[in-house]
Amino acid sequence: MKVAVDVPSYVKCRQSCRASMSAVRCWRFKRNVKDVSEEELFAPGHRGCAGCGCTVAMRLALKASGKNTIATHATGCMEVVSSPYPETAWRIPWIHVAFENSAAVASGVEAALKALGKKDKVNVIAFGGDGGTVDIGFQALSGAMERGHDLTYICYDNEAYMNTGVQRSGSTPFGAATTTSPVGAVSLGNDRPKKDLPAIVAAHGVGYVATASVAFPLDYYEKVKRAIAHKGPSYIHVHSSCPPGWGIPSEKSIEILRLAVDTGMWVLYEIVDGKGRITYKPATKHPVEEYLKVQKRFRHLDDETIAKIQESIDKRWSELFED
C-alpha cells in the first residue's frame, strides 16, 4: 500500500521507512503529529523508568481527552510513579483507588457528575494496568461496562505485574519468563496463553472497544478521541513496553512495540457497535522470532516453542488479514 507522507523524499529512515511514517502521519485517520495537542497534562519529574512506554500511553491519553477530565487510577506502575506523596504528576483531578475498583470508582464519579448535571462537560477516564484490569479489577470493569456508564476505560498492558517485580498476570504471553513463572529444567516460562480481554469486553456489548499500541501514537490518539466521544462505556487496551520487565534496552522500547504489531503478536483493531475493523495492516509480515529474540523474557525459547508460537500467530493472521 502506498502511503502519503509529508517528509521530504531525501529522508532515509534508519530502521524501516514505513515504521516511522506511522508516527509522522497516520495513513488511516489522516492525522499528523502537528494535530496532536501541545498541552502537557502529565508532568515531567515522575519516577517512571527511563524508556517507559506506559508513560507515553498516559501522556497521549490526556492530550486526547483534554483538561476537562477526571481520572481514576488503579494501583499499578503508573499510579506509583506518578504520585509519590506529596507530589503528583497529574494536572487534572485524579483519584488513586485500590487495585480492584478503578472502574467502580469511575462509575461513581460519572453518576455524581450526572446528578450535578455536569456530565456533558467532563470526561471520565478509568486507568488500570494489565494486572488491575485483566485479573484483579476484572469484576469492577465487567460491572461498569454492563451498567452502561458513560466512561472510558484505558488499560495499559505491559504484560505482567511490573511494579512489584515482574510477576505473571493473566495478560502475560505464552512463554514469557517472570519471577512467578521462572525458566528451569521443567518450566519454559508462562505456560498459559494471554487472556484476550478486548474480546471479553466486546462480549459485554460495549459500543466502542479498541486495541492500540504506543508505537502507533496517532492511531492511539484518534482511538482515545473516539472512545471519549462515544456515549456510554468504551474500552481501550494499549500495548505498552517495560524495559526492565521485558529485559530490553531503554532506547528500543518503542521499536520493539512496533515489532509486536509487525510480527502479528499484537493486532490493532476497533469494534464500533459490534462491527470490527483492522486499523493497521503491516505491509510485510515479520517472523515472530525477531520480536522474541530481542527480549530477555523470551530468550530461553527453543526453536520448537517458537514454531508453536508462530503457528498460532499464522492462524490468527490468516483469519484477520486474508479473506
Added chain:
Amino acid sequence: MVTLGGHIKETGSTTKTKTGGWRTFKPVIHMDKCVDCGCCWIFCPDMSILRKDGEYSVDLEYCKGCGICSRECPTGAIEMVLEEK
C-alpha cells in the same frame, strides 16, 4: 500535614523533582538534519523534548537519557553523548 483523604492540592508537582540526575547519556539535537517530523517529541516519556515553531530542544532537567528520541529519529539528527560531570 497529611489531610484525611491524602489530598494533593498542587497539580503537576512532580516537576519539583529533577530527574535529569538519572542520566548517563544526553541527547544532542543537530538542527541541520532535523525535518520537523515530531517523532522525538511524541515518543518522549519524560516530556523533555521541547518543540516550538519547528525548533527542538532538550529539557535536561528531566531527561532521563533513555535514548528513544535518538533511536526513533528518522534522519539520525539526535546523538547520544556521554554526560560529563
